[in-house]
Amino acid sequence: MMILRLAQLNVGLFLYGFTMAMLVESTLGLDPWDVFHEGVATRVSLTFGQVVIVTGAVVLLLWIPLRQRPGIGTVLNVIVIGLAADFGIWLIVQPDDLVLRMLLLAGGVVGNGLAGALYIGAALGPGPRDGLWIGLVRLTGRSIRLWRTVIEVTVLVVGFILGGTVGVGTVLYALAIGPLVQFFLGIVPGPERASRQRRVAMISEA
Structure with a gap:
């Protein structure tokens, strides 16, 4: 039912933003x-979540020349994740204890998966x-690995230069997120479960 898929979508988006806040508050990467x-x-007078929203909107504009079609999930992604991230940053008190910060990091990575x-x-868009590299792969015929690497290395380097936090959490996230998403896709409801797992496996290995 569409109403259940919309509910699942919004829970997923809220949790995604909240777990981003957990990683921010861990200060470990x-x-x-x-x-x-x-x-x-x-560098600007915007909150972390507001930057997430603005960045999502700008990236969405880049879909136009790539002829990518957004879904309702795409539009909600732009809005809900940033709001949830700011809520999480407001709610979570940044701990001084390293063990608590590590727990925040681990919980954030697993929860994000x-x-x-x-x-x-x-399956609503x-x-x-993600749509950016999907469109570039389709347009150029080059590999997923190439475009994901180019895009993510670029934003990582620019973000680091601007003062973003790079650390053990960055490495942990890169290694764990693909397998975690693939694992959870075998559990959560939704259409074409097997197909979705194969796509995530392909993306993770690319």
Whole structure:
């Protein structure tokens, strides 16, 4: 039912943004896009979540020449994740204890994997950042590995230069997120479960 898929989508998007906040508050390193978001946020009068929203909207505009078609999940992705991230940053008190920060990091990575599976499992459109490399792969015929690497290394380097946090969490996220999403996709409801798992496996290995 569409109403259940929409509910699953919004739960996934909210959890995705909240777990991003957990990684931010751990101060142990972020995924490449969030390094960029945090770096930009240190340079402008916007919150982290607002930068996430603005970046998502700008990236979505890049879909136009790539002839990518957004779904309702794409549009909600732009809005909900950023709002949830700001809510999480407001709610979570940044701990001084390293063990607590490590727990925040681990919980954030695992929770982000579950959130990604819920969002993908709803099958209501890719996020703007994923749609960017999907469109480039289709347009150029080059590999997923190439375009994901080019895009993520670019935003990681720019974000680091701007002051975003790169650390052990960045490496942990890169190694763990693909297998985690694939695992959770085997559990969460949604259409074409086997097909979705194969696509994530291909993306993770590319």
